[in-house]
């Protein structure tokens with residue numbers, strides 16, 4: 001099922017977005033104690049917001065705000081909640097979100113649209129290799145969307161390559177939903193078993209949680225490595241629990257298409273002003289139609305840029321480029337400003353480096369101290385190469401240390417965590 005509005009004129013898309021925005025705003029005005037209070041305090045008159053063009057008159061909503069007043073953001077009684085989920089809490093405390101029946105239907109629609117964007121149909125068999133429990137929204141969303149589409153789902157869950165392989169043998173899935181670094185690891189596991197991933201039934205990988213493109217839409221190292229071992233089309237998708245909406249790439253792979261009936265996007269600078277078109281800034285979203293915990297102008301903390309030039313697929317919707325960094329993760333190291341993602345991109349070039357963690361703390365003077373911890377089985381030659389490459393590509397010389405593989409693994413996936421990380425920010429803990 002192709003969605004007409006995606007191919008509609010810009011004017012029609014704008015009209016649709018405007019209608020969705022106004023009904024979302026009306027719902028919030030009537031039901032959200034938090035926003036009623038917030039707007040009263042800021043002296044904002046709701047009557048002044050006549051269309052989507054006026055959205056800039058509304059104050060933004062920060063993650064800290066939602067964390068601090070979490071329960072007040074809920075606009076329905078607990079009786080109307082059918083499921084509770086939380087955000088992954090990679091920075092700070094996780095946020096709790098209650099979904100109503102309508103929210104679940106909306107999520108199902110969103111994910112169905114997202115899978116269709118990747119050309120997935122009712123004929124596909126989809127193996128979901130992400131967390132399907134632990135209060136996680138994404139896995140469940142994929143499950144709902146895939147079944148609504150009429151595709152078959154295998155709830156493989158996270159990790160356990162043996163079990164993943166068993167599913168491939170048994171059900172011949174055509175699609176993997178996976179964190180790309182896991183798909184890479186799993187591909188290598190198959191090779192180790194004498195199975196060529198290229199000969200399996202998998203034809204597409206829907207990648208979540210990690211970027212596979214740079215800002216020019218060129219494949220990054222992870223992408224290249226994946227393409228070496230798998231014979232698949234790779235699709236990137238970007239979403240978060242708070243927005244409950246995905247930006248998914250079409251076959252052209254030039255950024256994730258916006259779903260106009262579900263979300264509005266702005267790219268803002270530090271003063272909450274729009275950045276010049278095509279520049280990088282903070283992704284700020286207004287997801288439409290959410291009933292349990294509706295948000296207005298929510299600042300995600302993710303840095304990216306928007307593209308509005310025509311996409312060769314024929315859709316006229318805006319596209320969101322790859323996430324280029326996290327706002328809270330900016331590192332100032334000896335006069336240079338950089339993001340952990342840039343260090344990851346460099347380290348991924350050295351195939352001997354199979355594991356590492358980037359650690360940021362404060363030194364005695366309160367300055368950023370940047371450390372990369374590598375496994376102790378690597379010899380000095382490889383450590384020197386990493387140092388040289390970081391210096392050449394990024395002009396930085398982080399402190400390179402070595403530690404046991406067990407230590408690194410425990411830092412990547414700390415106990416109780418469900419989302420692997422490559423970057424640990426210890427600056428807050430020290431302050």
Ligand SMILES: [Zn+2]
Nearest residue numbers: 250252311313
């Ligand atoms: Zn497209």
